[in-house]
Amino acid sequence: MNAGLTAATSGRVLRQVRTDHRTIGLIIVVPCVLLGLLAWIYTGTPVFDAIGPALLGVFPMVVMFIVTSVATLRERQSGTLERLLTTPMGKGDFMLGYAGAFGALAVVQAVIATGFAVWVCGLGVAGPVWLLVVVAVFDAVLGTALGLLASGFARTEFQAVQFMPAFLLPQFLLCGLLIPRDQLPTVLEWVSNVLPLSYAVDAMKEIARNADPVTAVLGDLGIVAAFIAGALALASLTLSRRSA
Amino acid sequence: MMNNSGPAVAVSGLQAVRGKRRVIPGLDLEIPAGQVVGLLGPSGSGKSTLMRCIVGVQILESGTVTVLGHPAGSPTLRDRVGYVTQSPSVYADLSVRDNVTYFGRAIGLRGASLREAVDRTLAEVDLVSYADQLVQDLSGGQESRVSLAAALVGRPSLLVLDEPTVGLDPVLRRDLWDLFRHLADRGHSLVVSSHVMDEATRCDRLVLLREGRVLADVTPAELLQQTGAVDADAAFLALIDAETARSGERSSS
Numbered sequence: 001m002n003a004g005l006t007a008a009t010s011g012r013v014l015r016q017v018r019t020d021h022r023t024i025g026l027i028i029v030v031p032c033v034l035l036g037l038l039a040w041i042y043t044g045t046p047v048f049d050a051i052g053p054a055l056l057g058v059f060p061m062v063v064m065f066i067v068t069s070v071a072t073l074r075e076r077q078s079g080t081l082e083r084l085l086t087t088p089m090g091k092g093d094f095m096l097g098y099a100g101a102f103g104a105l106a107v108v109q110a111v112i113a114t115g116f117a118v119w120v121c122g123l124g125v126a127g128p129v130w131l132l133v134v135v136a137v138f139d140a141v142l143g144t145a146l147g148l149l150a151s152g153f154a155r156t157e158f159q160a161v162q163f164m165p166a167f168l169l170p171q172f173l174l175c176g177l178l179i180p181r182d183q184l185p186t187v188l189e190w191v192s193n194v195l196p197l198s199y200a201v202d203a204m205k206e207i208a209r210n211a212d213p214v215t216a217v218l219g220d221l222g223i224v225a226a227f228i229a230g231a232l233a234l235a236s237l238t239l240s241r242r243s244a
Numbered sequence: 245m246m247n248n249s250g251p252a253v254a255v256s257g258l259q260a261v262r263g264k265r266r267v268i269p270g271l272d273l274e275i276p277a278g279q280v281v282g283l284l285g286p287s288g289s290g291k292s293t294l295m296r297c298i299v300g301v302q303i304l305e306s307g308t309v310t311v312l313g314h315p316a317g318s319p320t321l322r323d324r325v326g327y328v329t330q331s332p333s334v335y336a337d338l339s340v341r342d343n344v345t346y347f348g349r350a351i352g353l354r355g356a357s358l359r360e361a362v363d364r365t366l367a368e369v370d371l372v373s374y375a376d377q378l379v380q381d382l383s384g385g386q387e388s389r390v391s392l393a394a395a396l397v398g399r400p401s402l403l404v405l406d407e408p409t410v411g412l413d414p415v416l417r418r419d420l421w422d423l424f425r426h427l428a429d430r431g432h433s434l435v436v437s438s439h440v441m442d443e444a445t446r447c448d449r450l451v452l453l454r455e456g457r458v459l460a461d462v463t464p465a466e467l468l469q470q471t472g473a474v475d476a477d478a479a480f481l482a483l484i485d486a487e488t489a490r491s492g493e494r495s496s497s
Contacts, residue, residue, distance in 0.1 A: 004349070004352075004354070005349070005350065008346060008349035008350065009346075011346075012335070012338065012342070012346045015338055015342055016335060016337045016338055019337045019338070019378060020337060078333055078335075078336075079329050079331060079333030080333045080334065080335060082301055082329075082333070083327060083329065083333045083347075083394075084350060085301070086299050086300065086301060086317075086322060086325065086327050087322050087323065087347070087350040087351050087398075088319075088322045088323050088350065088351060088352060089350045241300070241301060241317065242300065242301055242302060242303045242317065243301065243302070243303060244261055244262065244263070244302070244303045
């Protein structure tokens with residue numbers, strides 16, 4: 001792997017996104033609109049404070065999953081990926097390049113979504129607000145990494161979009177938002193223990209209720225980071241320099 | 245001049261399957277260095293598949309493909325072989341300059357030498373005045389020139405070009421063939437597929453493919469001489485007819 005090639009790929013992906021104003025709008029605006037809607041639904045109840053932080057992690061992850069999986073699928077179909085793999089560009093350079101570019105977008109998205117949730121929607125958390133941003137960034141990068149992995153199994157853009165419910169909705173159902181994870185049937189609790197979103201949501205819940213959540217959150221983020229690394233490694237295995 | 249002893253490409257006993265079809269059932273070929281070699285043949289004759297084998301993106305059933313002394317697709321070849329696919333493979337949502345710059349970076353160019361290489365390449369494919377346009381706003385012919393530029397920017401020792409002149413006007417086609425000639429004179433090796441037969445006369449050698457086999461491997465002069473035809477088009481048809489007659493005899497005897 002080569003830092004120069006990775007950076008070249010990140011820069012190129014960001015330049016592509018820059019020409020697509022609508023996608024930028026969707027990445028930034030959609031999480032804010034959803035959080036605003038949620039706050040409105042639960043006006044006058046304590047529910048938004050309880051689930052708002054978790055969804056602040058979930059919405060960016062979903063958006064980044066879709067954007068990334070479609071973008072890389074397009075690259076496979078247009079022949080640019082095959083061409084790149086005839087150059088010194090490595091599979092890891094390619095994957096990390098994408099992760100870096102969408103990670104940078106994730107930072108912007110997380111700052112804006114968190115700011116909107118806290119200062120416009122009045123989200124109140126026991127822990128520090130900056131930690132919400134950190135966790136939201138990790139969640140969005142997780143979405144990117146899973147999107148890169150999922151796109152390896154899609155042949156068409158229709159399939160890539162369908163992978164969103166297939167990959168993400170089961171994680172959403174089991175992540176502890178509907179009922180706490182320790183109250184799930186035993187088998188489902190085991191399943192939820194091996195799904196990355198569970199730890200992302202655990203971290204957010206910790207910030208919501210704990211005034212000094214840093215230690216607990218770091219543990220959860222470590223697990224999310226391991227999932228990100230694993231997904232990227234698996235995703236680069238789906239790239240092959242040769243085909244029949 | 246580049247000192248390449250030995251051929252640019254040596255293919256021996258090559259068999260390759262594309263999709264489910266055995267496109268190349270057995271092929272031997274040597275492509276000399278420092279020449280423009282035209283790969284001709286009807287569509288479906290295996291031109292593109294052979295090119296994919298040379299650049300190392302095709303899984304080989306059997307046989308060997310040696311490029312510049314190394315097995316096709318080896319890591320050492322990745323900044324020495326340039327490949328342009330038949331349908332343009334560039335980023336539609338990037339400008340012309342950004343595309344060429346990115347592929348220049350991918351083969352390791354940086355800083356001033358990258359900028360110079362990009363400027364030189366844009367001039368070579370006559371896209372200087374379109375440098376800052378998005379590729380998606382260009383015509384088909386312009387887009388395929390961007391794709392060509394993305395391979396030229398690295399000045400590869402071997403250039404593999406799959407139908408690079410399709411959809412281009414005569415002036416531009418002439419200019420590109422002049423560029424190919426210029427590159428070959430400087431020691432680069434080029435493999436160019438085409439089905440425009442009048443381009444055959446611009447090549448140093450012609451390889452005629454049919455159903456994944458080499459029908460002829462000759463100079464343009466030899467082709468005309470052997471067939472007694474007046475132009476490349478007629479010569480090619482004569483060869484195809486002769487081959488069809490021969491295989492007809494074989495199957496009936």
